[in-house]
Amino acid sequence: MSLPRLTIYRHDRRNRALITLAGEIDPATAPRVRAALEGCLDDGISTIDVDLTPLGSCDDSGLKVFLDASEHAATAHASLRLHHPSPQTSQLLARTGAAPQLLGPPRAPVPPPHLRDLRRTAPPSSPYGM
DSSP: OOOEEEEEEEEEEETEEEEEEEEEESSTHHHHHHHHHHHHHTOOOTTEEEEEETTEEEEEHHHHHHHHHHHHEEEHEEEEESSOOOOHHHHHHHHHHHHHHHHSSOOOOOOOOHHHHHHHSSSSTTTTOO
């Protein structure tokens, strides 16, 4: 008896789900990933975070699942984001142009120190003009 090539963990907190994928995503296991992600949307989850830290490899079939689920999430006013992809998965996302959609936009740059200081020293403003 062989061990499963993919283990899927799901942890929900209110309307947010953390999906952790351990193993490999290939044509044999991609349908299980699709079912897990679609299940989140069916359950009314609005934010799906996918932790790829323990994922060994992901091929084109896994990429298609992530792209389809991301589009379905957007249609349902939800979001899907991949976190901590391996170098192999990062290369796949970059090579196909899928990184911005699945990893999200880059974080905003930190403002220069003098602007941060101004925000800290500026007097509090009131919405009532006082």
